Amino acid sequence: xxxxxxxSGKPSPKHRIARLGRDIWKNRGKYFLVLPGIVWYAxxxxxxxxxxxxxxxxxxxxxxxxxxxxxxxxxFENVFADPAFMKSIYTxxxxxxxxxxxxxPVPIILALMFNEVRxxxxxxxxQSIFTFPHFLSWVIVGSIMISVLGQRGxxxxxxxxxxGTEPIGFLGxxxxxxxIVYLTDIWKSTGWSAIIYLAxxxxxxxxxxxxxEIDGSTxxxxxxxxxxxxxxxxxxxxxxxxxGNLMSGGFDQIFNLSNPATIRVxxxxxxxIYRITFRGSVDFSFSAAVALFRxxxxxxLLLTADRITKRIDGSGLxx
Amino acid sequence: xxxxxxxxxxxxxxxxxxxxxxxxxxKEAEPEKTSSQPAKTDAAKPSSxxxxxxxxxxxxxxxxxxxxQVVEGYDYNTGDDYSKFILxxxxxxxxxxxxxxxxxxxxxxxxxxxQDMPDVAIFNYGDGTHADASNxxxxxxxKRLPDDWxxxxxxxxxxxxxxxxxxxxxxxxxxxxxxxxxxFFYNLPGDPLAxxxxxxxxxxxxxxxxxxxxxxxxxPEILEIAKLIKEQDPGKVGAALAPISMDAGNSARxxxxxxxxxxxxxxxxxxxxxxxxxxxxxxxxxLKLWYQAYSTGILDPEFYLxxxxxxxxxxxxxxxxxxxxxxxxxxxxxxxxxxxTDYTGFDASAFGLATLxxxxxxxxxxxxxxxxxxxxxxxxxxDAVFERWMDLMEFTASEDGYPGTQMGLKGIDWDRDxxxxxxxxxxxGTLLAGDVGDAxxxxxxxxLGSVILWDDLAFDNPNVAEEYRDESRALYKNRSEICTxxxxxxxxxxxxxxxxxxxxxxxxxxxDTEFSNLVTNAKSEAxxxxxxxxxxxxxxxxxxxxxxxxxx
Numbered sequence: 001x002x003x004x005x006x007x008s009g010k011p012s013p014k015h016r017i018a019r020l021g022r023d024i025w026k027n028r029g030k031y032f033l034v035l036p037g038i039v040w041y042a043x044x045x046x047x048x049x050x051x052x053x054x055x056x057x058x059x060x061x062x063x064x065x066x067x068x069x070x071x072x073x074x075x076f077e078n079v080f081a082d083p084a085f086m087k088s089i090y091t092x093x094x095x096x097x098x099x100x101x102x103x104x105p106v107p108i109i110l111a112l113m114f115n116e117v118r119x120x121x122x123x124x125x126x127q128s129i130f131t132f133p134h135f136l137s138w139v140i141v142g143s144i145m146i147s148v149l150g151q152r153g154x155x156x157x158x159x160x161x162x163x164g165t166e167p168i169g170f171l172g173x174x175x176x177x178x179x180i181v182y183l184t185d186i187w188k189s190t191g192w193s194a195i196i197y198l199a200x201x202x203x204x205x206x207x208x209x210x211x212x213e214i215d216g217s218t219x220x221x222x223x224x225x226x227x228x229x230x231x232x233x234x235x236x237x238x239x240x241x242x243x244g245n246l247m248s249g250g251f252d253q254i255f256n257l258s259n260p261a262t263i264r265v266x267x268x269x270x271x272x273i274y275r276i277t278f279r280g281s282v283d284f285s286f287s288a289a290v291a292l293f294r295x296x297x298x299x300x301l302l303l304t305a306d307r308i309t310k311r312i313d314g315s316g317l318x319x
Numbered sequence: 320x321x322x323x324x325x326x327x328x329x330x331x332x333x334x335x336x337x338x339x340x341x342x343x344x345x346k347e348a349e350p351e352k353t354s355s356q357p358a359k360t361d362a363a364k365p366s367s368x369x370x371x372x373x374x375x376x377x378x379x380x381x382x383x384x385x386x387x388q389v390v391e392g393y394d395y396n397t398g399d400d401y402s403k404f405i406l407x408x409x410x411x412x413x414x415x416x417x418x419x420x421x422x423x424x425x426x427x428x429x430x431x432x433x434q435d436m437p438d439v440a441i442f443n444y445g446d447g448t449h450a451d452a453s454n455x456x457x458x459x460x461x462k463r464l465p466d467d468w469x470x471x472x473x474x475x476x477x478x479x480x481x482x483x484x485x486x487x488x489x490x491x492x493x494x495x496x497x498x499x500x501x502x503f504f505y506n507l508p509g510d511p512l513a514x515x516x517x518x519x520x521x522x523x524x525x526x527x528x529x530x531x532x533x534x535x536x537x538x539p540e541i542l543e544i545a546k547l548i549k550e551q552d553p554g555k556v557g558a559a560l561a562p563i564s565m566d567a568g569n570s571a572r573x574x575x576x577x578x579x580x581x582x583x584x585x586x587x588x589x590x591x592x593x594x595x596x597x598x599x600x601x602x603x604x605x606l607k608l609w610y611q612a613y614s615t616g617i618l619d620p621e622f623y624l625x626x627x628x629x630x631x632x633x634x635x636x637x638x639x640x641x642x643x644x645x646x647x648x649x650x651x652x653x654x655x656x657x658x659x660t661d662y663t664g665f666d667a668s669a670f671g672l673a674t675l676x677x678x679x680x681x682x683x684x685x686x687x688x689x690x691x692x693x694x695x696x697x698x699x700x701x702d703a704v705f706e707r708w709m710d711l712m713e714f715t716a717s718e719d720g721y722p723g724t725q726m727g728l729k730g731i732d733w734d735r736d737x738x739x740x741x742x743x744x745x746x747x748g749t750l751l752a753g754d755v756g757d758a759x760x761x762x763x764x765x766x767l768g769s770v771i772l773w774d775d776l777a778f779d780n781p782n783v784a785e786e787y788r789d790e791s792r793a794l795y796k797n798r799s800e801i802c803t804x805x806x807x808x809x810x811x812x813x814x815x816x817x818x819x820x821x822x823x824x825x826x827x828x829x830x831d832t833e834f835s836n837l838v839t840n841a842k843s844e845a846x847x848x849x850x851x852x853x854x855x856x857x858x859x860x861x862x863x864x865x866x867x868x869x870x871x
Contacts, residue, residue: 061432062458078824083857151621152558172623172839260567260623260835281450281823282428 052295054288068285075289085290087264088272089247089297095178095254095268096246102182104242106190108235111197112223130191141184142256145171149180172261180257181250188253196238197231204230236309240317244302247294269294377410380704385430386441386692387423388766389415393755395762401727402762409711411704415766421627424448431460438700439708441692441765442497444484446584447826450818456496462696462705464495472709474716478504478770482690487812498712499690504721504771506778508795511686511809515774516572517647517794519634520544522671524641527553534790535674535682535797538578538608541642545617548641556639563618564633564640566625567835570609570618573644575834578605578677580685580808583830585869587811593869595862597830598855603848604678609838610847623835635670638663647672649777649791650725653784654753672790674798681806682798688810691772692765711768724769725776727751727760733781743781751782814869821864828858 011019024031050065055075057068079085110130117123133141148154151167159165170176208226217225251270258266267275269290277287303318310316395402395413406413416437418426424443428451430436444452455461469476475498479485482499489495502512518541522532528547536544545562552560565573575582581596582605588594596602612618619625619633633640635658656667677683694712696705714720719729722741726733732751736742745751745759752763765772778788798807837854841847 060458061434061460078820081860082824082827083860146624150624167620169621172621174840260832261839263832263836264840275829276827277425281448281826282425282432283823284432 052288052292054285055292056289057285059283059285059288071285075285076293078286079289079293082276084267084272088267088269091265092247092268092270095181096250098178098182099185099250100239100242100246103185103189104239106186107193108197108231110190111194111201111231112227114194114198115201115227116219116223127191127194130194132191133188134192136188138188138252138256141188141253145180145184145257169261171257171259174262174265177258177262177265181254184257185250185253197234200231200234201227232313233315236313236315237317240302240305240309243305244298246301247298377707378703379410379412380701380707381412381414382439382704382708383414383416383437384439384766385416385418385427385437386766387418387420388441388764389417390755390761390766391417393761395767398762399760400731401723401760402767404728405711405762405767408714409707411707413767424451428455431455434460434699436460436697438697438704440695440697441500442695444497444499444690444693446815449816450823450826452497453491453818456492459698461496462698462700464498464696466494468495468709472713474714475709475712475770478716481507483688483810484690484693487816491816497693497695498770499693500765500770500772501775502687502689502691502772503775504716506775507689508792509799511684511807512689513682513795513798513807514684514687515646515648515791515794516644518671518673518675519643519645519647520671520673521548521554521634521641521669523665523669524548524553525671527551532671533673534671534793535676535801537676537680538574538605538678541675542608542612542617545612545642546615549617554638559637559639561619561633561640562616563612563642564625564630565618565622565644566627566630567623568627568831569630569644570622571831571834573675574609574612575602575605575830577675577683578602578608580683580806583828584685585814585865586808587814593814593866595866597858601677601679603851606834606837606847606851607844608678609834610841610844613838614841623839635659636662638665644675647791647794648774649788650773650780650783652787652791656787672794674794674801676801677806679806680801682802683806684798684802685808686810694770708768712770715768716770721769721771722776722780724765724767724771725752725763725773725780726782727763732759741779741781745782747782749782817869819865819868821861821868825861825865828861 054065054068056070056072057065058071058074059065060068063069114123114127117126136144146153149170150156151169153170155170156167160167170180204227208230209222212222212226247269249270250268251274254266254268255271255274258271273287273290273294276283276290306316306318393415395415396406397403402413414437427436427440427442430440432455442448442452452461465471469479478501479495479498481504482501484499485495485497488497488499518536520532520536520541525532525544528544528551530540530544530547541563549560549562554560563573571582579596579599579601580586581599582602584596585593586596609618613620613622619630622630630640630643631645634643634645635655638659652672656670659665659670660667674682694708696708715724722733723729726741726743727745730744732745733741733743750758751760752758753761755761777783778792780788833854837847837850841850
């Protein structure tokens with residue numbers, strides 16, 4: 001491009017801006033369509049970044065965000081002095097790392113299975129059945145779990161009936177908490193998450209399957225050598241994003257599935273932030289410090305995951 | 320090219336202006352709140368049967384108000400005759416905002432911080448929220464009442480003086496910002512003030528297992544009764560039987576608060592030094608009893624899953640619980656029993672109320688302090704709105720106004736006889752206050768300007784059977800008698816008003832949840848002690864700085 005514009009080196013910033021301007025004007029219709037998205041992003045994603053300065057201030061509502069006095073790292077010192085904070089970080093990482101291992105692959109497997117279902121009608125019905133739980137709120141799922149896994153729930157009734165066992169307190173036993181989190185997450189979100197992989201699969205050239213079939217490949221071989229490599233970029237992107245969310249996410253689920261008996265293995269960072277922000281004294285600066293810390297860790301995890309996948313596979317999320 | 324530049328510049332300018340506007344904290348540029356603007360029509364005269372002598376003509380105003388007791392979805396403006404009477408008498412339109420009980424403090428605090436609070440609100444004042452209140456006052460986020468308010472609204476001032484907290488805060492803040500609402504005014508049952516929280520006991524089951532029906536039990540006595548109920552199942556309830564049904568919060572009150580006065584806070588010991596109540600011996604003793612009840616199946620094995628008031632359901636609605644530990648307000652004692660009879664079919668006498676005592680045989684509690692919830696005003700409230708609400712409170716604090724908050728309209732539902740005593744004009748069993756559709760006046764209660772709460776009138780309310788009022792008096796009395804100054808402690812205002820970042824952080828500990836966790840995770844009593852000691856150790860980072868502050 002630079003050569004075509006008559007310059008031998010890199011174009012100067014002035015020329016690049018001019019070129020961008022021309023491009024915008026030329027494609028003004030398209031840019032106009034993008035505008036609401038940009039405005040939305042600016043208002044709800046970029047402007048609130050100013051709010052992070054709250055982490056370094058003692059927030060005074062009357063003085064506003066900019067007028068509140070600067071107190072440096074005092075909020076962070078207080079954050080790290082609270083033993084529950086470090087514990088919540090450990091819990092968050094532990095639970096979400098498990099999610100990556102046990103929950104993340106399931107939608108991929110489900111999408112591969114859906115792809116192998118040949119009858120269109122059955123496929124649609126199955127897909128609807130698997131997608132439905134996504135539309136239930138975690139509050140409802142929490143109540144369902146009490147009916148299913150409570151000491152007087154369905155599972156215990158069956159166990160007692162079949163084996164004569166004493167009721168097991170599934171929901172009150174810390175050891176069962178993580179498995180319950182993963183199982184409910186799989187039950188609720190797998191069908192919905194599989195849609196993205198199904199979309200990626202539909203983009204794979206069908207000629208590859210036909211050629212493989214002619215060559216005598218088995219179904220498993222086609223999945224392994226055609227489908228999986230075909231959706232690999234999608235898997236990588238979603239994996240990197242999931243790693244970038246290791247320190248957050250899952251609040252609704254864990255808040256509704258946890259109880260006093262399991263709280264010590266369940267208080268993730270978001271729940272800690274909720275507790276200190278709203279259950280105790282209202283201290284927005286303290287909460288902002290915790291949230292900023294979380295965001296920084298999330299960013300580092302995302303960059304690390306991106307770098308590692310680039311090393312291994314040559315492709316990543318960021319340029 | 321020029322046009323593009325212009326466009327880009329305009330966009331950037333608009334973007335920055337919008338951004339700054341979004342981040343700005345000032346209210347100066349905002350128009351005045353419309354809700355506070357008096358309309359220029361419909362001047363109304365207070366009705367003559369209102370009982371006060373003022374003949375003020377009011378201009379119509381709109382008053383926004385918030386507290387958890389606002390009935391959600393109920394239109395107070397067209398609702399029932401009592402709300403219409405109040406709204407017409409004081410000529411205002413009522414915009415009530417309900418806040419969920421669990422979100423009360425944080426929702427109101429968020430509105431206050433955003434400088435968007437309603438004209439009038441009830442602040443959930445307590446030692447845990449005092450730091451926030453103090454912060455709001457310092458920042459001018461709450462209206463300071465005019466210095467002459469006590470002479471302008473003398474009835475309110477009289478009530479205010481009995482709350483203890485009001486005058487204490489006035490000294491602290493150098494003016495009045497909050498008007499605490501008095502639990503009791505004419506009928507204060509003791510000082511320090513006992514809580515109404517009581518044992519709900521199935522008296523018929525207690526008698527059936529051969530134990531004495533009393534109006535007070537120690538924790539071990541109740542555990543023994545519950546054990547017998549579990550063994551003998553006197554009600555033939557079967558698998559659904561819950562000898563003791565309590566959620567995590569009420570379990571903590573039952574086993575810890577009833578045995579260890581300062582279990583969830585700091586206190587000054589006999590050596591004059593402050594200590595942490597959670598580390599006290601009687602707290603551990605209560606914890607052991609809790610573990611004993613849980614591990615032997617006397618306590619509901621899934622107490623930690625019970626939602627708020629589900630424990631009440633097992634006792635009152637299903638009739639499968641032997642013991643619960645719940646509210647025992649005088650005003651509700653009769654209603655609880657009527658509901659119990661309606662739902663379960665058992666006689667009301669099977670529903671016993673009793674005081675819970677610690678293992679030492681004493682009643683344990685910290686002074687409840689004679690208030691619940693404090694009225695506060697927006698700093699931007701229009702003078703007319705502020706004065707109107709104060710006038711309303713003055714009326715509800717008057718002899719003719721305060722019975723109406725519980726008994727309805729004077730001359731229709733109640734009146735005073737020649738001796739000045741309150742007499743009821745409604746047939747026995749009439750439900751005056753309660754749910755929409757059931758009660759005659761769903762608006763009755765604390766919402767419409769009440770500063771003397773229901774606890775007080777309940778002792779004089781002829782609509783509540785005399786025997787229940789006497790029972791309540793007896794419960795309050797024995798709590799004041801079966802105690803020591805240490806077990807039923809007066810409020811330590813130095814501690815109550817202590818307001819530092821360290822204490823604020825320490826108050827973030829959720830004791831109900833933490834202790835429930837220890838009990839449910841312990842494998843044996845020895846393991847419980849180990850877990851408890853480890854927990855105490857882990858909290859030192861939050862606790863020690865507070866103790867250092869208090870003791871130095």
